[in-house]
Amino acid sequence: MKLINQTVQALTIAGTDSGGGAGVMADIKTMQERHVFSAAVVVAVTAQNTIGVQDFMAMPQKMIDEQFASVAGDLKIRACKTGMLADVATVEAVVANLKKYDLGPLTVDPVMIAKGGARLLSEDAITTVREQLLPLADILTPNLPEAAELTGMKIDSQNQMVAAAKQLQALGVKNVIIKGGHQTDSKDSTDFVLLESGRSFWVSAPRIDTVRTHGTGDTLSACITAEIAKGHDVETAIRTAKKYVQTTIANGIEVGHGHGPLNHWAKIAGEGNGD
Numbered sequence: 001m002k003l004i005n006q007t008v009q010a011l012t013i014a015g016t017d018s019g020g021g022a023g024v025m026a027d028i029k030t031m032q033e034r035h036v037f038s039a040a041v042v043v044a045v046t047a048q049n050t051i052g053v054q055d056f057m058a059m060p061q062k063m064i065d066e067q068f069a070s071v072a073g074d075l076k077i078r079a080c081k082t083g084m085l086a087d088v089a090t091v092e093a094v095v096a097n098l099k100k101y102d103l104g105p106l107t108v109d110p111v112m113i114a115k116g117g118a119r120l121l122s123e124d125a126i127t128t129v130r131e132q133l134l135p136l137a138d139i140l141t142p143n144l145p146e147a148a149e150l151t152g153m154k155i156d157s158q159n160q161m162v163a164a165a166k167q168l169q170a171l172g173v174k175n176v177i178i179k180g181g182h183q184t185d186s187k188d189s190t191d192f193v194l195l196e197s198g199r200s201f202w203v204s205a206p207r208i209d210t211v212r213t214h215g216t217g218d219t220l221s222a223c224i225t226a227e228i229a230k231g232h233d234v235e236t237a238i239r240t241a242k243k244y245v246q247t248t249i250a251n252g253i254e255v256g257h258g259h260g261p262l263n264h265w266a267k268i269a270g271e272g273n274g275d
Helices: 023-033 061-072 088-100 123-136 144-151 158-170 216-229 234-250
Strands: 009-015 037-048 053-058 077-082 106-108 175-178 188-194 200-206
Touching (some): 023 216, 037 088, 061 088, 077 216, 216 234
Parallel strands (some): 077 106
16 A cells, blocks of 8 residues: 655744755754655745844735645644744744644744844744743743743853743743753853653753854754654654754854854764664
8 A cells, every 4th residue: 555645744833044054944954854854834034144134024924824724734744843933923823823733742942033133033922932832832942042031030050041941841841951052151062951751951062163053043943853753752852953963063064254054964973864
């Protein structure tokens, strides 16, 4: 009997990056490298490069709804993720569609500010994300500034990372990974993970002196989503994603004049075909 629609599929719900290094572009590249077919719901379009974000525009709600309907009506999505969500109306449209369709476990990357400093989520939308989107999240992947925005906490130490993760979990998130990459005084990039079971652990990788880190958060969350789609548990997905991001940075490429993109085709040492 011929198999139909059985290739592993995942969905990214985010904004584009015309420079190719972040957003939907990074998500698709990452999922492809992890041997997962990537579909996309584009909720915003940016004019962006390695130097910064020059402009962006949110998509009309009708178009967002129609993209969700198209994907859900044909594909077999096993996991999904959100990235840039722009404003309140966009967040609410995404939440409504996530409730309407079964798109598998949800990873939320609460994208707020681009590498160059441009705000990608309006101030008033932070409350909407906190109250409406986070309770739907199976995995939440904020960096330190994003975790501080969502919790209202000052996060300058590992103890505060632990406290922030617990506070975010109390909002309804099942699993939280707080990324410590912004702690530049450390020789390692160390993240804290709090699982739904209550178990916690730290994942670290040596810090690499480079400006070519554009799209690291998108890539990490996309890799986690791809691994979840393949049926791996949350801890395995997070550990694989940490290794993958480290590999993409360590094997850098020369693109642009500013915060350059990652090398998404880099292979994790000792790994086969990304399965």
